[in-house]
Amino acid sequence: MAILEIKHVSKFFGGLAANSDVSFEMSEGMIMGLIGPNGAGKTTLFNCITGYYPPSKGEVIFDGRRMNGLQPDAVCKLGMARTWQKVRPLAKMTVVDNVMVGALCRTNSLKKARELAMEQVRVVRLDHRADFLAGGLPIGERKKLEVARVLATQPKLLLLDEVMGGLNPAESEEIIRLILDIRKLGITQMVIEHDMKAIMRISDRIVVLNSGEKLAEGEPQEIVSNPDVIAAYLGSE
Ligand SMILES: Nc1ncnc2c1ncn2[C@@H]1O[C@H](COP(=O)(O)OP(=O)(O)OP(=O)(O)O)[C@@H](O)[C@H]1O
Ligand SMILES: [Mg+2]
Structure with a gap:
């Protein structure tokens, strides 16, 4: 059974769709990377998943239970926590x-x-x-x-929002080790990160957001060779 199901989640701020019809699933114990350009809607999706914002549309199902409308403290008690x-x-x-x-x-x-x-x-x-x-x-x-x-x-599911942001390579390496240690404890993780080398090393799968929409989803190797992802986010270096 999926530990987390994101079903057609949209979040509107006035006329801006910060998340637009985003769907994907996570299985227990995995690490999902969540990447995309600045303003792609990554943090907003964390906010919709963990009860800081109600999604404007769609559903968040955690451990078989619908999360929409629950407050962050209730979500946390049920086993989801975010940084x-x-x-x-x-x-x-x-x-x-x-x-x-x-x-x-x-x-x-x-x-x-x-x-x-x-x-x-x-x-x-x-x-x-x-x-x-x-x-x-x-x-x-x-x-x-x-x-x-x-x-x-x-938590059963941990959502990490740019825990390596602003760190030097040695400090980032320690965080990577920590994320892999946490996986060994059996805790499922979703990780937002801009450092592609790091995200490639830790992720079992990756979801790419762009302008609020899911642009791609797949294993790390598929994602880095996906032409749409290269055009929107990675560039050709
Ligand atoms: N509370 C809010 N009110 C209005 N607009 C918002 C709000 N929160 C986010 N936005 C807008 O939604 C869009 C997505 O923002 P979000 O912070 O989710 O992006 P992000 O992918 O986390 O970016 P970054 O990589 O820079 O952290 C942006 O255009 C942002 O300005
Ligand atoms: Mg963000």
Whole structure:
């Protein structure tokens, strides 16, 4: 069974179709890459999937259940969590306290939440920073913190919006490792990313958006040799 079904999803802002009749499915445990030019509608699709916006048309089915109309906190409790393109940690709280906020989605016990949070801080390899204030972290570590916060909600499906954006090659490599580690935990992932080398390495399949519409879908090799994708996004380098 598909863990996520996107069925004819459209999202209109006035006259602008940020998403237009987008359909695809994800099977459990896979990594789906979501790519496309700036303004293609990638983040909007994340917002429609995770309850930040209701889709104007179409349906989002997660784990067999219709998500339309559910609020983000309800969606998160059902097992879907997303990161934000622009990371905004709670700057005056420590790393582990930031992650506890995610863990409190699953427990009312502060002690238990702290344990869950520390586990995820270790998964993203920030244990040496656990008691640092989040506001003082460099960007590479903020991005890892963002991933730890969502992992602490114990998702079945994780949606990552440009977690490698603004990182240097060594930092990006660490995030790639992290995404592959998360796959080993059995968590399904959808990953928005502009770095094609990275997306090729991690994705089982890729969906390409352009001007709100699905331009192509397939395995990474099919996508990079697709003339429409090359014309709209990749160029001929
Ligand atoms: N809340 C909003 N109100 C009005 N227009 C919006 C809103 N959110 C997004 N848009 C518009 O929808 C289109 C798609 O934006 P979106 O942020 O989804 O693109 P994206 O593919 O994530 O781009 P990027 O790669 O730059 O992050 C853009 O034209 C954007 O200006
Ligand atoms: Mg975006």
